[in-house]
Amino acid sequence: MRPQAFIFDVFGTVVDWRSGVARDVSRALPQVEPFAFAAAWRARYQPAMERVRAGGRPYVALDELHAEMLDETLAAFGARMTPPARAALATAWERLPAWPDAPDGLARLRTMAMIAPCSNGSIALMTRLARYAGLPWDCVLGADVARAYKPQPEVYLAAAAALRLAPGAVMMVAAHNDDLRAARAAGLMAGFIPRPQEHGPGQTADLSPDGPWDLVADDIADLAARVSLGVGR
Amino acid sequence: MRPQAFIFDVFGTVVDWRSGVARDVSRALPQVEPFAFAAAWRARYQPAMERVRAGGRPYVALDELHAEMLDETLAAFGARMTPPARAALATAWERLPAWPDAPDGLARLRTMAMIAPCSNGSIALMTRLARYAGLPWDCVLGADVARAYKPQPEVYLAAAAALRLAPGAVMMVAAHNDDLRAARAAGLMAGFIPRPQEHGPGQTADLSPDGPWDLVADDIADLAARVSLGVGR
Known part of the structure; x- marks a missing residue:
């Protein structure tokens, strides 16, 4: 689905x-x-x-x-x-740069579904960052909406509730397996993309998916392509 | 300013x-x-x-x-x-159509400042409406963020706070003088644009500004042009 x-x-x-x-x-x-x-x-x-x-x-x-x-x-x-x-x-x-695939990948994904950040950053921070980095969100969700921090379940649940969607109709996308574990436990779908350079050379964590995630993609552009084609893992 | x-x-x-x-x-x-x-x-x-x-x-x-x-x-x-x-x-x-000037006017305004709805509609409703009508908001603020309805002051104040701005650094724009009166009382700036067709033929309310608003414009495109030029009333 x-x-x-x-x-x-x-x-x-x-x-x-x-x-x-x-x-x-x-x-x-x-x-x-x-x-x-x-x-x-x-x-x-x-x-x-x-x-x-x-x-x-x-x-x-x-x-x-x-x-x-x-x-x-x-x-x-x-x-x-x-x-x-x-x-x-x-x-x-x-004022952080987007990963190169993010702006276009998000724009493509947005033609198929609603997209929003579910970050621990505030609405103010996410709004300014989106303007700086060119991220075409439909709205800003996350910690400020729940007044709690991930991985507490209420953050994921408040994001789905703010969109008036069942948790199971929403996919959390992250480069961090822990974030996905918490989202899954709250009833959301989970999509993993690796970011092997997040911590620079020699990164050892989160190089690959370590849970039964619903979707695994190379990056956000690949994720959008897979969603378009109906391809999962 | x-x-x-x-x-x-x-x-x-x-x-x-x-x-x-x-x-x-x-x-x-x-x-x-x-x-x-x-x-x-x-x-x-x-x-x-x-x-x-x-x-x-x-x-x-x-x-x-x-x-x-x-x-x-x-x-x-x-x-x-x-x-x-x-x-x-x-x-x-x-699924409501934008007034014809709104999408381009908002897009132009967005190059100069952050823009967001501060409606009594929910985040879910505003998000879906923005996708339908082509409204390029930076984020969605309003009743859901404050868990209160305009013209209660907390709705305007919560919108400014969510952006981490002083109320006086934010302009509320409306075709309704009552909305602007409440926003002004909460410390925001106020911008009026008339929408003489909102209620169809024979509309009598809100045909013109009836308060000392900071900015009066013909429509959102004109508002963006006035902001660009630094022109007020």
């Missing part, structure tokens, strides 16, 4: 956060190794959300967490910035 | 609900006068939302209210439909 909507993980799946963040870091902090800084900033992502998921902190948009994570990363690198420069760098996540 | 985002009323301001609903009514109920039926259906709109606004009923998406209002309108016209036909007609609000 063809899904009526495809919802996407974004950081890593649709956009290349590593090179985008490193580019802004290299301009703002020429003294640090930009890819190491980007990786260290991103490494604080799951722990920061985990406090919210565990109930230790009320829901706060990822924009706030990104700013706090930046402060911690600056301290870890012994780097200093003026408050305006720090605030500007904190928004680097709004 | 140029707004960083423009948020739009949709029914009447961006799309022509009257002729769109009448078209579906004429196909589904050939025995009734379609424009009279459309007007009667729409006349139940404010009373239906008022129960939610007044606290007499928890927030429920406009899709639900539209279906209930349809049942009441069918009863008032002494018309009967099968449940599947009634359910199909209830979604007529997803």
Whole structure:
């Protein structure tokens, strides 16, 4: 059955956060190794959300967490910035390049079904990123709509509910097997695409699908082609 | 100051609900006068939302209210439909034609600022309508995001907050002076465009701006041109 909507993980799946963040870091902090800084900033992502998921902190948009994570990363690198420069760098996540196949692949997929991000990024962040990267979403779903963070089931369920679709009529697409496991457990379909360069050279995680996903494709353009042809794995 | 985002009323301001609903009514109920039926259906709109606004009923998406209002309108016209036909007609609000200036005007405006609907329609309804009518929104805001109905101030404030903008950096655009009064009271800028055919021939309301709105334009294309030139009223 063809899904009526495809919802996407974004950081890593649709956009290349590593090179985008490193580019802004290299301009703002020429003294640090930009890819190491980007990786260290991103490494604080799951722990920061985990406090919210565990109930230790009320829901706060990822924009706030990104700013706090930046402060911690600056301290870890012994780097200093003026408050305006720090605030500007904190928004680097709004200016990430799309993986080359993403804009056209999404545009093609959109001719067949609704498409939306289901990211832990806020509506504000996803909206600005879509404008920057040329992502033709029909609407923006995700953490802000559920006021919770993936992989909590309510994020996937709130995305389907916002479209007034049964979870089983929606496919979650991600380059991360954990995201798909959680979406599947919530009743959604799951589509995997590998992004072997997400973490740069030497990546070991998520190089291939490790679950019985409904669809596996090489990238978003290939995913759109397979959906068009009715081809699954 | 140029707004960083423009948020739009949709029914009447961006799309022509009257002729769109009448078209579906004429196909589904050939025995009734379609424009009279459309007007009667729409006349139940404010009373239906008022129960939610007044606290007499928890927030429920406009899709639900539209279906209930349809049942009441069918009863008032002494018309009967099968449940599947009634359910199909209830979604007529997803298939409304854009006013002719809207798609290109929005596309031009979008090159200058973020654009989103701030309608009482749900995310599901606005998403499907945007696909049908060719409305190039950056994201979908409005009642579902606030879980409240305009003109309650939280709807306008939630839209600005979702974009992480101060209310004063956002312009609400509507063909309805009441909508703009409420947006202004919440701290937003206000832009008026007349839609003298919204209610068909003989319309008397909202033919002209009746408040000190920040911008008055002939239509959305003219609004985009005025924003581009920095021209206000």
